[in-house]
Amino acid sequence: MAHLVYIDETGSVGKGANKQKLLTLASVLVHEDKVQPLAEKFRQVAWKHLGWVPADFELHGNEIWNGTGPWRSLTPAGLIAVYEDAITVLNDLDVGVSYASIHKERLRTRYGGDADGNAYLLALQFLLEKIDSRYAGNKILIADEQKEHQLRAVKMVADLQDWGGGEVPGTKLKTVIDSMHFVSSHASPGVQLADLVAYALQRHWNERDSHPDAKAAIGRITDVISQHTGTWREPWPA
Template identity: 35%
Template sequence: MWLAYVDESGNTGTNLNDPDQPIHWMAAVLVPEDQILTIRQALDGIVASVSGVDDSAELHGSELFGGEGPWRGITPSERIRVYEEALMLLGDNGCEIAHASVDKRKMYSSNRRDLHPHILAFQFLAEKLQRHVRSQNDPMKQRALIVADESDENNHYQLQLLRSMQDGSGGIGKSIALTNIVDTVHFVESRVNRGVQLVDLVAYALNRCCRIWEKREAGDSVSAGDVTLEEMVEDLITPYIRTWRVTWP
């Protein structure tokens, strides 16, 4: 069975017109159940290798990349090393990635303002997970359990949505039954769960790279740090994305 660790990036709640966060991203890192402890111990070791940072420090994408929170005062090169070594664990441990994204600008300019981008992204991601695990040849990989970062605003709605979709009666618009997603959504505090922290790094990198690409298209300059992040996404994330990638709508 897979554990599907889920987190988001670019969440502005019901504010659909934030120019700094135009896309709501939700990502999942699927970890084979026999690799969960290995990844947790490896991430613990990566954090412990940084002088001046507490061993329990959280790996949070925006803080790690920007040098904030527990990563304040750590050199950019050291923070990039930590980010890169963490992402390398994906390929080293047979992990796979799924993601869904919602363009809030298009929602704002249409008649879809009543829909919450977080709930939409969660449904799209759950459907992608369902299709992916159902297609596996190995019976041991045809089930997934979702473990997600706590979000007080949306926890209840995600639980209700998943349950109704498992029963084949719910979902927004045309949806599919989640017959291969087991149990419910298990919410945990990200600060105590390395799996959720790992997917946070993935979600943040995907979100930021999307904005970097928009900068390039507009002819704006891109920082050296952003170029490095682009390279990490290309080398360490993109090869393991297993689902359809187009932003909705």
């Protein structure tokens, strides 16, 4: 029996990226017999809070938290309720969490900017090494689409499987089977769950919220995530 390892990133590009010191890859480990129940639970979240399931429906952390997309009509309290209902699938399905972060400024300082484009691959290597050593059983990797990094990531994973070759000297992966697969997030509830985890962690670390209700909610959400975090890598470089 295998675990599907769904991976998403936060903190690298887009609006506000310069205010996010960390690039983080977060993963959720979903046992193969829990993949369909995960999809069903996310549909139940939509029915509960929207009364319908939109076309190309997906749970996206930024949209839920900021009340955009299909969630624009909900109150702040309603948006928090959506996020908390979605994150409780970690409990319901006993999903494992792991993450690894790259400190972008320290990386730039250490390598004079030459390694800035490698931050995603470095985080991926550290994440996979942690997962490989912590969780027993075979694993299949599924990540959100990364047009900039996909070919290099597939090559690096193959090298790690073959002889332990990564962006930096690494260890051979023993439990990661097959290649690394990239999918569109709207087609993968597992990638959506990884996005919810990554967004909440980044928001908590950046201390972006000032309203007491929002601060309390992000604290509750990250508490649930922490209870399921089996392994992580401290931000690198130290």
